Amino acid sequence: MKWKLLAAALVVVLAIVLLAGCGGNADKAKATPGKEQGSQAVPKITLNVATAGDTNMADLQKEAVAPGFKVKYPDVEVNVIGTGPGDAGSNAILTKLKAQKDAGRDKWDIDVAVVHQSVMESLIKEGLIDKYVSLTENGKYVVSFDSKNSLGTNVEGYVIPMFHSQTAIAYNPDLVPNPPATFDELVSWIKANPNKFGYNGVKGGMSGVAFVTGYIYWKTGKYDNYAVTGPYDKAREADWPAIIKELKSLPVTMTQGNNGTLDMLNRGEIAMGPVWVDMFILWKNEGRMDPKMRLKLIQPGLPGQPMYLVVPARAANKEMAIKYIDYLASPEIQAKVIVERNGWYPGIDANKVLPLVSQKAKDQLFKDIAPDELNKYGLTFPLAPYLKDIQTAYEEN
């Protein structure tokens, strides 16, 4: 009996210690947000940068932007929070800001947010972000179409695009000496070369979604309504089922996600497929992609997307937030971080950025897709409800 009691007591003590240990750790983690290097002085300002997207997006802020910014402003500690991949990550930021607004807080705990296009309409409608662009030095270089219009919402003055990423058709020149220049030619090529074109459907990556979207743009010719002017109207989707059925009847290889397409292309299992240009360049830079592979942006075009830098309406450190964005939107950082490090197209006027970019990075980015081609055939994704419907239609037909 006694030893049983003793054992029981021991287990209780152990459990309490364990729980206390967990609690203690949590407290410790809370007490030192964003602590990276042992800084001696207590920083006066902690700038909270929340970014949607995969871990690479948080790494970008932590490793490539924050250190340089800290050199300029030594008393600022940059705390980066990743909110998760895809539109869900942007939604998390929207939800958090809205909750703080509804709670009547006068200081919100996000100073800079990096978000996708899909949440812009709600952010502006709810009055959650500021018109700050006119207060920046580099605002004058913000010229792109997507800095004014985000899936049909007027966003002028609210956003500086951090970068623009684009989808294109990657191909293996050994197997495809004359790559198709249009969707028409591509479809003929697919029929003539069964299973040599690969894409990932609509699951596991946006490169497949972009291809399906481009296909629908081409077949319907309704790009303006779907993506630029709106308004959303379900009646304009009447011909989609037939189009999707036709697309699905093509003899293609289905890959597993963005990476799957790149992998199979690299191994020569497929000869062509839609990819994100930045991923394609990154893989080449890391030696994971055969350097001979090329890109083609086919007509009438494929979608790409920016991510936007925005400032919440009641950011606790608004002034510093604007300085941070200004730093990130400067031609030097755009050249070094956005173009050279990540293989994206610059978010600000390319003419201001390109003179500062190394020849090698320029070749990577513009050898296959010239800037004017990008302007002509680089489309945007459709309004958010259309985009959802495209994915649903693809699943259901």
Added chain:
Amino acid sequence: MAVKGISHPDRVERWAGVAVSAPALALVIALFCIPFLNSFFISFRREAQWTLGNYATVGRLYLGDILFTAGVSLIALVATLLVAVAIGGYLRLRPNRVVEFLFKIPLFIPFVVVGHAMRVFLAPHGLLNSALAQVGLVNLAAPPSIAFSWLGIVVALTWKNMAMALLLVLGAFRGVREEYLESARNVGAAEWRLVKDVLLPMAAGSVAVAAVLIFSSMLASFSIPLMIGSGKGAQMLMIDIYYRIIYQQDYGVANALGVISYLGATGAAIYYLRTVRSGERS
């Protein structure tokens, strides 16, 4: 075990028992019961209304995927158990540390690494086919694609779970006393008969536990099906849940799929409790 008129020390002991199990119970309630109930309720909500719509969507779009997930998990489970029982039996009868260690390696390899390794190994132009092509067994112009079909998922899941199964099965086999094996040997049983007719029946309970654990983890596999398998046709359920959340922001259908996965895993557990446990008691 509660009896009327218990003496004082017994009462103390009962309270001690409650005290000991309280932290564990609290953890289970906080980390499993509450999230499960939450998930269960959300699966019946759509646009702030109570509805069966989420399950209707599941029925319309994902019925095939549910069957596919159960099927792939079952086939992988059978393959895993066959390997584990065979190797476990061999190691019980002829202990061999090197072989045992080799089979435990998958325990320490993360799912993502397994997924990527299998993708590279089993791809149409992957290591396996390239090696077989060297000896003229495979034509690389039209290679078989194990990685990008359901078979790829089965192979990867089997390889990854084999070590866990072996650990449990071998432990149970080692619990079988040598005398039984000796008597069987005395009447002339061959080694495979020892495994089939002595070790396996006596360790049935442990094998069933291993089966339930592994089946549940296979139902819940995400990173492996994300990297291998075919983008065409049926998908594993966790891929669908991820897609519903990330691409459609549709938590209703995602939770409905989650509840169905829970039920699948619970079903396996209940089946185990009713058959194996009752068998042990009789």
